Amino acid sequence: MIILGIETSCDETAAAVVQSTDKSINILSNVVASSLELQSKYGGVIPEQAAREQIKSIIPVIQEALHKSQKSIEDIDALAVTYGPGLIGSLLVGVETAKTLSLIWNKPLIPINHLLGHFYANWVEHRANTQQKAVDQSKNNSDMSTDTNPFVQSPPKFPLLGLLVSGGHSDLVLFRNHNDYEYLGGTRDDAAGECFDKCARILGLPYPGGPVVSKLAKQGRAERFKLPKLMTKDKDFDFSFSGLKTAVNLLVQNLGHKITSQETKDLCASIENTIVEVLVRKTLAAAKEYNIDQIIIAGGVAANQTLYETLLKQSKQSPSRVGIFVPPANLCTDNAVMIATAAFFNNFPVDPLKLQANPSLSLSNNRLT
Ligand code: KG4
Ligand code: ZN
Numbered sequence: 001m002i003i004l005g006i007e008t009s010c011d012e013t014a015a016a017v018v019q020s021t022d023k024s025i026n027i028l029s030n031v032v033a034s035s036l037e038l039q040s041k042y043g044g045v046i047p048e049q050a051a052r053e054q055i056k057s058i059i060p061v062i063q064e065a066l067h068k069s070q071k072s073i074e075d076i077d078a079l080a081v082t083y084g085p086g087l088i089g090s091l092l093v094g095v096e097t098a099k100t101l102s103l104i105w106n107k108p109l110i111p112i113n114h115l116l117g118h119f120y121a122n123w124v125e126h127r128a129n130t131q132q133k134a135v136d137q138s139k140n141n142s143d144m145s146t147d148t149n150p151f152v153q154s155p156p157k158f159p160l161l162g163l164l165v166s167g168g169h170s171d172l173v174l175f176r177n178h179n180d181y182e183y184l185g186g187t188r189d190d191a192a193g194e195c196f197d198k199c200a201r202i203l204g205l206p207y208p209g210g211p212v213v214s215k216l217a218k219q220g221r222a223e224r225f226k227l228p229k230l231m232t233k234d235k236d237f238d239f240s241f242s243g244l245k246t247a248v249n250l251l252v253q254n255l256g257h258k259i260t261s262q263e264t265k266d267l268c269a270s271i272e273n274t275i276v277e278v279l280v281r282k283t284l285a286a287a288k289e290y291n292i293d294q295i296i297i298a299g300g301v302a303a304n305q306t307l308y309e310t311l312l313k314q315s316k317q318s319p320s321r322v323g324i325f326v327p328p329a330n331l332c333t334d335n336a337v338m339i340a341t342a343a344f345f346n347n348f349p350v351d352p353l354k355l356q357a358n359p360s361l362s363l364s365n366n367r368l369t
Contacts, residue, residue: 001077002028005340006062008094009086009114010167011035011050013057016336017069017076020344024125029068030330030337033057040206044197051089058097065336073105080343083111084361085168091357099352108349112342114334115169115363116181118298119162120342121327121335123155156325161292163283164363165307166299167193167208170279171363172237172286175296178345183364184286185237192275192301195241199248199271203264213268214304220262220269225251227274229281237286244274276307280314287315287322296325303332 007014012035017028035053039045066073081098084091102109162173162181170193171186190198193210200209205216227247230240248271252259259267279301287295295315301307308326315322331337 001344002071002075003078003080003110003340003343004062004065004076005112005336005338005343006058006079006081006094006098007114007117007334007336007339008054008058008090008097009082009084010090010334011039011045011053012334013054013061013093014334014336014339015058015062015065016340017065017071018124018337018340018344020341025123025341025344026125027337028071029065030335031061031065031068032330032335033061036208039208043201043207045087047087047089050087051093054090054093058093062097062101076105076107078108078110078343078347078349079105080110080112080340081355082114082117082339083355084114084358086114086357086359088357088359091359095355095357099355102352109352109355110343110347110349111355112339112346113361113363114339115164115166115171115361116346117338117342118164118166118332119173119175119296119338120345121298121331121338122296122325123341123345124327124331124337156294156296156323158294159290159292160294160296161283161287161290163279163295163297163302164299165192165279165297165301167191167197169299169363170239170241170301172283173363174286174290174292181363184290185239185282186364187239187241188231189240189242190245192239192241192279193299195244195275196271196301198245199267202245202249202252203259203267205264208300210301210304213271214306216265216268217272217306218269220265220267222266222269222273224266225270227251227270229274229278232278232281237282239278239282241275241278244271272304272306275301276304276310279307280310283311284314284318284322288318293321294323294325298327298332298338300333302326303329 160175172184196210
């Protein structure tokens with residue numbers, strides 16, 4: 001089966017052609033156009049502007065995805081599209097385009113929840129341990145050779161614990177099967193990615209903050225600045241990150257001078273460590289509570305190497321053997337491969353004329369379709 005996926009929930013316009021065989025899910029093409037330069041200029045995403053960029057890019061991006069896949073429209077079995085959550089203007093561009101194409105081409109249309117879509121990047125063929133291998137290669141005296149995490153089965157086997165960490169969401173989800181999941185908890189305020197982005201802004205660093213903070217953190221000392229690890233003592237699986245941003249703001253103000261380059265690096269290390277520590281503690285606590293030995297991480301922040309390394313390290317210290325899946329970095333951030341892949345496993349087509357974008361779709365109060 002071959003699916004054309006379309007993703008336009010925020011500032012990325014993405015289309016991908018993905019093929020499923022009996023054995024694996026293979027990417028035939030993966031095109032992502034981002035209005036990142038514009039967002040960097042304004043320090044974040046401006047919804048109106050993002051929607052306008054989506055309109056400009058959507059047709060060329062779909063054309064390029066089809067062209068690169070070397071498949072014709074006749075070869076496509078179905079269309080899959082993100083219908084929420086996200087920015088309404090951006091979502092509408094993808095949803096209305098997919099509805100139109102579905103009617104003109106006479107192909108089934110499968111709506112996908114963006115949040116669930118992120119998790120499905122872990123089912124894509126070249127997913128297995130990609131980031132871990134990169135980590136291994138970047139360390140000569142690595143203590144993390146691939147066989148130190150031998151509990152990763154391919155593809156991931158249920159039951160699974162899913163940690164979604166993106167710019168808008170931080171959620172823990174228990175998957176019993178495809179389309180059978182339970183929401184365990186999530187952020188009560190800022191998401192992990194949002195916290196990276198807001199802290200970066202306070203430090204005068206560009207958007208998106210996650211990759212920049214992570215890069216500078218490598219040259220910093222996390223011990224220098226203590227930041228609050230909020231809600232780690234609570235027994236539930238909720239997160240809170242807005243206090244961390246406030247603490248960083250206060251710290252910077254209290255320094256009483258223009259922040260130096262070394263202070264920026266040290267603060268970056270502290271911010272990254274704090275966010276990672278909170279995520280890892282709650283995730284491993286949930287895995288223990290529900291007796292789960294397979295964890296899938298997803299979303300833009302899943303591209304963070306420290307998160308993966310810390311999760312791997314701390315899971316090895318726990319008595320239960322835990323396999324940790326993480327997609328390659330380009331499939332952690334928004335893309336359409338994950339949307340098409342989710343559609344293979346959640347193949348519930350709808351009447352195109354009835355599909356509506358839903359900007360506030362969530363994991364806690366909505367099923368996949
Ligand atoms: O999943 P995503 O591309 O978009 C949403 O659906 O929100 O996630 C974007 C978020 C941004 O907040 C960005 O700062 C963060 O992911 N991010 C990272 C890294 N790469 C992207 N955060 C930490 N470390 C990274 N390497
Ligand atoms: Zn996303």
